[in-house]
Amino acid sequence: MTFQDFNISKPIQEAIQAVGYTSPTPIQREAIPIILSGSDIIGCAQTGTGKTAAFAIPTLELLSKKNRTPKKPKVLVLTPTRELALQVYENFSLYGKKLAVKQVVIYGGVSQHKQVEQLKNGADVIIATPGRLLDLSNQKLLDLSGIDTLILDEADNMLDMGFIHDIKKVLAKIPADRQTLFFSATMPPNIRKFANSILKNPKEINVNPVSSTAAIIEQSVYMVEKTDKTSLLISIIKEQNIQQSLVFTRTKHGADRLVKHLKRANITAMAIHGNKSQGARQKALSDFKKGEIRILVATDIAARGIDIDELPHVVNYELPDVSETYVHRIGRTGRSGKSGIAISFCSSEERNNLVNIQKLIGQTLKTEKYKLSSKKG
Template sequence: MSFADLGLSDELLRAVNESGYTEPTPIQASAIPSVLMMRDLIGIAQTGTGKTASFVLPMIDILAQGRSRARMPRSLILEPTRELAAQVAENFEKYGKYSGLSMALLIGGVSMGDQMAALEKGVDVLIATPGRLMDLFGRGKILLTGCSLLVIDEADRMLDMGFIPDIEEICTKLPKARQTLLFSATMPPPIKKLADKFLDNPKMIEVSRPASSNLSIAQYLVPLKSDAKRSTLTALLQQEEVRTAIIFCNRKTTVRELNKSLRRSGLASSEIHGDMDQSARLAELDRFKRGEVNILVASDVAARGLDIKGVSHVVNFDAPWHPDDYVHRIGRTGRAGATGVAYTFVTPEDAENVANIEKLQGQKIERLSAPATAAVETPAAREPAADSPRRERSPRRGAKPRTNAPSFEPEIAEVLPEPILDDPLPAEIVRPVREERRPRDEARPQETGRSREEGRSRDEGRSRRGDRPARHERQADDQPDDGWNGPFPAFLEVTLNR
């Protein structure tokens, strides 16, 4: 099947062909004809299946007839985050360049004046986040009575972010005689209730089991200690197989610290998180897309909906707290028919989170063995022994790509830093310092009634304590550090089955 078989206009087909697409994905092939027939629709599809184009393409043809009016958008697309809204806007610009349709992006973090100016001119397509839309509506700057087509995208994410009451209020302000499209990766009860309330006899399209992860992604769990995460990540990212990678962390502070650590290690990395303003976040995403940096450290603000081509690896530096976030995180790779690899670093404290992820997916995730301790060896001594640990293959359900995890073996001897101080200070260096202070100390026993011998005994005790190594030499081995000064994880030395 080709896009020409779906009933799209010639101008739209021209834009699609120029974008490099020839065949529709399963959800596009199922959804586009139904949308063109003006039916309400519920699309259940995992991330990376092309669902954005499944509503953008037919919307362009539907809106080709008609004219926009000031402050009264003809269609509305609701997105949970600014990044998702910007992504949809890029799709409209790419596919609608021959349609002559006008579009406005209504999101927080950017100038409201420019957005209101665009609305005053009249727009055919309004792409908005619920918060900014409700703000402008409350100020009387926008009317929704002329909106004949509504798209609620990433509905389960809307639920997670607490936007369902806003969605319900927005729906009441739109005409009842409208077409409504709802897309979600999962269908929890609140979303089902929302669909029953605001959709009219919708067609249900489901191209994959709800909450299942993309089968073109090879998934691995990496058990390790918390203080070994950074050194393991640095070794992983230095491999030739890792062309581009997104690293996910649970906290914004971790994102900032990890990005600094990777840059100090000589890696071309950048960061994106919720504390950055919108223009800065979009600028960093553009740098990543253009290839100026090949590693992006991100919080969950970037986990959903971003379509970045060619991401070869995803690494969960922190195991996600919510199983749905795992599905959306790893969905940044293995997109549009490509294959990808996803690693998740897990500590003993993550056992419950991992169990919830595997329960949601309905399958076990393959583990890479990582013994608790391992001796650091030179490269010549790291030949795999006959009894060396190998990947433990866990029972799985369904197809799995035969993508082998690369073995990461950087030159350990070149990475380990030189010791700060090999031995304590020699006694002949320490003793003269103590002797220079002795006249001042010897006066104290007379002042306090102590004997000269007691003062000397006390000074000799100090000299013995001075033979101890400096405090920085006695740090605990498990103290976190930006550099790589820990043992080399054994799972990275595994010779994999081919």
């Protein structure tokens, strides 16, 4: 099957071809026809499977055929983080570049001035984080009364991050008569209950089980005490000559501290987390993508939206308390059909987390051995 098999107009087909895509991924193959039919949808697929294009392409196709008013956006995409909002914006810009469609991305952490100026010039598609969206709406700087398509991207993370009340406020500001597209990498009961409360007779698609991790990702774990983790990480990076890796820590302070240790070991590294300014976060991500820094140390919230097709390596410096987060983390590698390696460090305090993760993914991680000398880094 190719993208030409879909009922998609020539400008979008040409944009897809320019990117070099020919065959849709499983989530795209199933979701695009449903969205084009006008139905609500629940799409469950792990990260890295082409989820963004699965809703951006058909949404743009439907939008191109509608009568549009510049001051009344028709499409609203809600995302949990700035990075993901920017990633979605890039996708809409990419596939809609040959259409007369305007999209504006809205997020906090920066001055609202530029975003307000863009809104004044008109927008068909709004891609936003909930807080800044509500802020601009409450200031009467954004009219949401014309929204007829609502897309919730990474809904599980939005709810985990406490956006449920903001989302409900947004729902009160947009028409009830709309198409709603609900995408999530995991679908625990509370997420499903919320989805069912806002969707109308949705079609559901599941690509890979909720707990699945990409089969092409090589996963392993080192049983190592907290005090030895930094030395072990430095040793692994140097001995295995790792040129690029995303390393996850639990806290912002922990991320900054780890970067200092890596730099002392002459390993280029930067941190990305919620306390960093948007400019600093974007620079770190850009430098990492360009290969100018070797290690990007991130917290879970900041890592949402990091989309690097050929990221070879992920390290869980600390195991997450929520097992589903492990699936999100390692999904940063093994994308677009590429292979990937995911290494985890597990201290004695984290053993229960490891047990829960293995139960969720249905497999036992390979335990790696290391010599005492390796720990001295």
